[in-house]
Amino acid sequence: MVLNEIKPFMTTDLSHIGSGLNRPECVLAARDGSLYTGDWTLGIARIAPDGTTGPAVETDLIAHGFRPNGIAMTADGDFLFANMGKAGGVWRVGRRGEARPYATELDGTPIPRTNFVLVDGDRTWITISSSGRNHDRFTAEENTGQILLVQDGKVIVAAEGLNWTNELRISPDRKYLFVNETFACRTTRYDIAAGSLLSNPVRITYPGDTYPDGMAFDAEGSLWIVCVISNRLIRIAPDLSWTILFEDVNHRELDTIASAHAEARLTWDQISQSRGSRVSNLSSIAFGGPDLKTLYLGGLGNREVQVLRSPVAGLPMGHWQ
Incomplete structure (x- = not known):
């Protein structure tokens, strides 16, 4: 397949939808x-096509101590959410009714705070950024991240020793699992073998000021990645070459943060205060719209979802059906 050549986006190409969002x-x-x-005010927020914003579920997840981070939708319309609250684990909640445990123990031990969850047919993948619950230390040596797999009612460790494990996706041909290791400044690709075993990691390494977080595949098999702090949008081709399609950053501020990261003294305060001219800490990307050519970008420091138009359609996720 010949890939479409995509011109870089400008900040002036951005629009937005929704309002009053919290992280x-x-x-x-x-x-x-x-x-x-x-959303750390609404729990799980719904933005209607007209931009109206409100809670997607009736139960007050925040009042119950939950902090939904990554979310996924099940075949019957329930939500799974990776919980950054004290209880950790992954929980399931319907539009009505209380949240209930989905994956909260591993071999009898409580699963700590989780980052992301992906429904993949009869499998579910979960990422833990730091299994030692160390969410205040952001270094290239914090290699306690894990990928968990839920299958046939069992939770197992699929991969470990990762650095600040963030979002993951399965390739369109079902052969590979891609995962972002944010503070190692890399994306790692695993082969998926029989029995869902992960093997043969191949690492795509970025410059030391590039911190990959969210990801989504397009219909051409390329992987789109957004980066916290640097607010970059990267497209990785099937041959693993990559290009930067968007950036919104104060370069002096980015240099300061990159230096702090290299010297193992990067703090959450520094990360949370970083911002570009229009966006702050891009963390998520999704293709949507009737033609799957609308890009929706989530950001930790934004109060709305940013919007771009793509010349290439996205690959529909499982819940699209």
Whole structure:
């Protein structure tokens, strides 16, 4: 397949939808035009096609101590959410009714705070950024991240020793799992073998000021990645070459953060205060719209979801059906 050549986007190409969001870390686009995102005020927020924003579920997840981060939608319309609250684990909640445990223990031990969850047919993949619950240390040596697999009612460790494990996706041909290791400044590709075993990691390494977070595949098999701090949008081709399609950053500020990261003294305060001219800490990307050519971008420091138009359609996720 010959890939479409995509011209870089400008900040002036951005529009937005929704309002009053609190840390929209992970965005899901649904076929009916709705958007859903984890939200630390609303729990899970729904943005209607007209931009109206409100809670997607009746139960007050925040009042119950949950902090939804990554979210996924099940075949019957429930939500799974990776919980950054004290209880950790992954939980399931319907539009009505209380949240209930989905994956909260591993071999009898509580699963710590989780970052992301992906429904993959009869499998579910979960990422843990730091299994030692160390969410205040952001270095290239914090290699306690894990990928968990839920299958046939069992939770197992599929991969470990990763650095700040963030979003993951399965390739369109079902052969590979891609995962972002944010503070190692890399994306790692695993082979998926029989029995869902992960093997043969191949690492795509970026410059030391590039911190990959969210990802989504397009219909041409390329992987789109957004980066916190640097607010970059990267497209990785099937041959693993990559290009930068968008950037919105104060370069002096970015240099300061990159130096702090290299010297193992990067703090959450520095990360949370970083911002570009229009966006702040891009963390999620989803293709949506009737033609799957609308890009929705979530960001930790934004109060709305950013919007771009892509010349290439996205690959529909499982919940699209």
